[in-house]
Structures are given as structure tokens and as C-alpha cells.
Amino acid sequence: MQLVAGVWGFKTLAIGVEFGLFTRLAGGRTITVTEAAAEFGMDERPADLLLAASASLGLLEKAGAGYRNSELAEQFLVEGQPYYFGAQIRYSDLRTYLPWHRIGEALRGNHPLTWDPQQQESMFDTTDPKMVAEFWDAMFSTSRFTARALADAYDFGTHRRLLDVGGGAGAFPIELCQRLPQLQATILDLPHVCARAEERIAEAGLTGRIGAVPGDFLADPSLPDGHDVILLSMILHDWDEATNRALLARCHAALPSDGAIIISELLLNDERTGPPEAALMGMNMLVETEGGKNYSGAEYVTWLGDAGFVDARVVAFDAPGANGAVVARRP
Ligand SMILES: C[S@@+](CC[C@H](N)C(=O)[O-])C[C@H]1O[C@@H](n2cnc3c(N)ncnc32)[C@H](O)[C@@H]1O
Numbered sequence: 001m002q003l004v005a006g007v008w009g010f011k012t013l014a015i016g017v018e019f020g021l022f023t024r025l026a027g028g029r030t031i032t033v034t035e036a037a038a039e040f041g042m043d044e045r046p047a048d049l050l051l052a053a054s055a056s057l058g059l060l061e062k063a064g065a066g067y068r069n070s071e072l073a074e075q076f077l078v079e080g081q082p083y084y085f086g087a088q089i090r091y092s093d094l095r096t097y098l099p100w101h102r103i104g105e106a107l108r109g110n111h112p113l114t115w116d117p118q119q120q121e122s123m124f125d126t127t128d129p130k131m132v133a134e135f136w137d138a139m140f141s142t143s144r145f146t147a148r149a150l151a152d153a154y155d156f157g158t159h160r161r162l163l164d165v166g167g168g169a170g171a172f173p174i175e176l177c178q179r180l181p182q183l184q185a186t187i188l189d190l191p192h193v194c195a196r197a198e199e200r201i202a203e204a205g206l207t208g209r210i211g212a213v214p215g216d217f218l219a220d221p222s223l224p225d226g227h228d229v230i231l232l233s234m235i236l237h238d239w240d241e242a243t244n245r246a247l248l249a250r251c252h253a254a255l256p257s258d259g260a261i262i263i264s265e266l267l268l269n270d271e272r273t274g275p276p277e278a279a280l281m282g283m284n285m286l287v288e289t290e291g292g293k294n295y296s297g298a299e300y301v302t303w304l305g306d307a308g309f310v311d312a313r314v315v316a317f318d319a320p321g322a323n324g325a326v327v328a329r330r331p
């Protein structure tokens with residue numbers, strides 16, 4: 001029954017975000033059923049149900065006769081907070097939720113549901129304006145927190161220059177450069193994404209330390225050099241094994257001796273039985289990509305070894321966009 005109610009829980013969360021419920025309750029404000037009904041233009045019955053359901057999910061808590069944000073909602077669901085997660089919720093709701101309803105079609109046809117490969121070159125191009133408006137904000141809101149967890153779990157102490165391959169709007173470089181004063185970073189991403197990254201970098205006051213270089217990590221003759229650590233966050237799960245092996249070889253070529261590579265992903269266990277967040281993200285890759293899937297730590301270790309890297313190991317952590325990183329170095 002918990003699985004049956006998955007859709008109910010997600011839609012309760014998503015409508016709370018869409019209504020701005022948690023943002024309106026920022027800073028400890030409480031709201032009664034009668035007040036919520038008036039504020040959101042609802043009858044008292046639906047207002048009562050929404051507040052009770054939100055509390056049952058740990059998003060609100062009871063305060064006297066009313067409800068207020070839980071700590072979780074205050075940190076992650078109030079717009080403007082550094083680790084605001086609402087953009088991911090909005091993206092999933094608008095872009096992937098209805099296509100998931102046709103999952104049987106994707107399973108039988110082995111093709112994505114959120115975009116048409118006959119009409120678009122890749123899911124990341126500029127064909128779909130809704131995608132361009134929502135996706136990189138969604139990734140940013142997921143990856144800001146993942147970057148924090150990675151920085152807690154992995155020692156960046158000796159690294160000076162990071163290349164974030166497919167770095168999106170810059171969540172990792174921004175979080176990492178704010179924490180690590182010795183670090184400078186380059187984002188390599190598609191031209192229209194670099195423009196978004198530059199805005200975020202400027203907002204964070206890091207324009208001098210983080211650059212955005214437009215390019216194509218699959219087609220350009222080589223990756224930018226001059227970096228001692230390369231990050232691939234939620235990149236390899238978008239592509240098939242052959243593409244990933246080729247990309248790892250290009251990363252190897254772009255690094256100096258002793259340079260490090262970090263693959264941050266929701267990793268399947270080696271038996272391929274879970275955890276659910278990795279296995280279900282794999283199903284989501286069926287919905288969203290042509291050849292992507294979530295891979296195990298053991299698979300990445302093998303590919304890294306074949307590409308010439310050594311000392312590959314898994315560093316575990318807990319975050320929305322990754323449950324660990326596979327790290328290795330060029331000898
Ligand atoms: C799933 S997102 C991950 C973003 C970021 N690494 C993170 O974890 O938040 C994949 C990223 O790869 C970029 N990308 C896809 N194909 C690319 C290509 N051929 N060359 C450069 N960037 C590409 C996309 O624009 C997008 O920013």
C-alpha cells in the first residue's frame with residue numbers, strides 16, 4: 001500500500017510547492033485550516049486534507065490550532081534558501097510525471113518518453129523551451145546539496161583546478177569553491193547552459209574563480225586541459241557503456257599524472273538489487289534518455305581501470321543526486 005500511495009505523496013508535495021505553501025510559512029508562521037482555505041481560495045474540507053497530508057509526510061507540524069513548516073520544509077522547500085529543492089519537484093511534476101504513466105511503452109519500445117529522438121538531437125538541446133526553462137534549475141537544486149555531501153565525504157585538500165564535465169548551472173563548483181579557498185573551477189557544458197552557469201556564478205560572487213567553457217564533451221577533439229581533478233556528476237547515467245568508456249578515455253587524456261577523476265552517481269549495488277533510489281533512477285533514465293541507465297560501483301571501477309586509471313574506490317555518502325562517488329587517479 002505504501003507503493004500504491006507513492007503517487008499520492010508526491011502529488012501532495014508537488015501541489016504544496018506549486019501553491020507556495022512552504023514559502024508562505026517561512027520563518028515559523030502558522031496557518032489554520034480556515035486561514036489556508038481563505039488564502040488558497042479553497043473550501044475548508046480540501047484545506048484540512050492538504051494540511052493533514054502534508055503533516056503526515058513530515059513537511060508540516062502541528063502548532064496549537066494550526067500548522068507550521070517542519071525543519072525539513074524550512075530548509076529545503078522555502079524559495080530562496082541555498083538548498084531549495086523546489087525546482088526539482090517542479091521539473092519532475094511538469095516533465096516526467098505524465099510520461100511515467102506510459103512506462104510500458106518505454107519498456108516495450110526501449111525509447112524515451114519525455115522527448116522524441118526523431119525531432120531532437122538530444123534531451124539537452126534547445127528544442128523544448130519548457131525543458132530549457134526548468135531542467136538546469138532542477139539539476140542545480142538537486143546538486144547543490146549533493147556537492148555538500150561529496151565535499152564532506154571526499155578530501156579535496158590537494159586539488160587546485162577542477163574541471164566539471166557537463167557541469168550544468170554550476171552547483172558543484174559553486175558549493176566546492178565556497179568551501180575550499182584553494183580551488184578554482186571550469187564548467188564544460190553546451191553553450192546555452194554556460195549562459196545559465198555564468199548567471200549563477202555571478203550571483204555567488206565567484207566570477208573570478210569559476211569559468212564556463214562552451215563545448216561538446218562527446219564531439220570536441222579533446223577536453224580542456226590544465227586541471228588536476230575532473231568531476232562527472234550525473235553524466236554517465238545518461239549514456240550507454242560505449243559512450244561512457246570513450247568519455248572516460250578523454251578524461252584520462254586531459255589529466256596530468258596523479259590527476260584525479262570523480263564519478264558522482266546514484267550507484268546500484270554490485271548484485272543489482274538496489275538501493276531503490278539508484279534502481280528507480282535507472283527506470284527514470286529509460287523515460288528520459290536513449291541509452292542511459294544507472295550503473296554499479298563495480299562497473300565504473302572496471303571501466304576506469306580499462307581507461308588507464310588506478311586506485312579506483314567507492315566513497316559512500318547520502319544525497320539526493322548521488323549515494324556515492326567512484327574516485328580514481330591517473331598514474
Ligand atoms: C544530468 S545533467 C548533470 C548536471 C551536473 N553535472 C549536475 O550534476 O548537476 C547533464 C549535463 O550534461 C550536459 N551535457 C549533455 N550533453 C553534453 C555534451 N555533449 N557536451 C557538453 N555538455 C553536455 C547537459 O547540458 C547537462 O548540464
